[in-house]
Amino acid sequence: MSLFNIFDVAGSAMSAESIRLNTTSSNLANSNSVSSSEGETYKARHPIFAAELNKYTSQQGASVPVWVAGIVESQKPLRAEYNPDHPMANVEGYIFKPNVNVMEEMANMISASRSYQTNVEVAEASKQMLMRTLQLGQ
Numbered sequence: 504m505s506l507f508n509i510f511d512v513a514g515s516a517m518s519a520e521s522i523r524l525n526t527t528s529s530n531l532a533n534s535n536s537v538s539s540s541e542g543e544t545y546k547a548r549h550p551i552f553a554a555e556l557n558k559y560t561s562q563q564g565a566s567v568p569v570w571v572a573g574i575v576e577s578q579k580p581l582r583a584e585y586n587p588d589h590p591m592a593n594v595e596g597y598i599f600k601p602n603v604n605v606m607e608e609m610a611n612m613i614s615a616s617r618s619y620q621t622n623v624e625v626a627e628a629s630k631q632m633l634m635r636t637l638q639l640g641q
Contacts, residue, residue: 506633508566513626515555515568520619522571523550527612534603539591544599547577547608577602 530547538544553572579602587596 509629512566513622516622523615539593545601547603
């Protein structure tokens with residue numbers, strides 16, 4: 504395994520965690536939105552990570568980059584609230600709120616941020632190791 508593969512793996516992980524941070528921030532931004540129907544209500548979104556195994560499986564102990572296979576909407580039920588005085592209330596007097604759990608999203612954001620930071624440190628440590636290796640030849 505080449506030391507250069509570490510940059511591919513850390514870079515793909517940083518890219519994936521960046522997408523995770525963006526979807527989390529979108530969920531938090533829409534956590535208080537209100538709608539008059541279930542179809543129009545914002546649903547929490549989460550990225551699905553997958554390992555890029557196709558070209559790396561033949562090598563024993565190979566490093567495997569990560570990629571985002573897709574972003575899926577949460578299947579948790581929406582929150583229906585009876586509030587007939589609300590301007591967005593439907594005919595029955597209900598408003599619908601997103602299925603975003605703010606505490607869960609904050610924990611997700613902290614986790615994604617720390618994972619991103621860890622991958623930055625891995626890339627920086629690898630760069631320093633390569634630079635020291637090059638200096639050995641001087």
